[in-house]
Amino acid sequence: MEPLESRVHYNRWEDSSQEEVRVAGTVSSTEASCCRKVSQKLCTGKLGVAMKVLGGVALFWVIFTLGYITGYYVHKCK
Structure with a gap:
């Protein structure tokens, strides 16, 4: 801003x-x-650090899940 x-x-x-x-x-x-x-x-402060950590963990799991699902369908045995 x-x-x-x-x-x-x-x-x-x-x-x-x-x-x-x-x-x-x-x-x-x-x-x-x-x-x-x-x-x-x-x-800012401790709450700001906690929010950033929780946001990072949530982002990690979203990317991990999308990668897992994508990898499943890409490498799926026919």
Whole structure:
């Protein structure tokens, strides 16, 4: 997720009385802060390490199962 500062565009026209600031995206600040809190909670600290380990183990078993099934059908005796 890119920082909010890189998504803010500031244009200053030749006439100094008119300035324009645009913020890209439609996510409100409360939704962004809620998502940020959840991601920080799940991706840092001991809970973050546990989530990464469980994700890695789950990914291993998915790949292992797909490989086993594929190998079974590829090397199946006729």
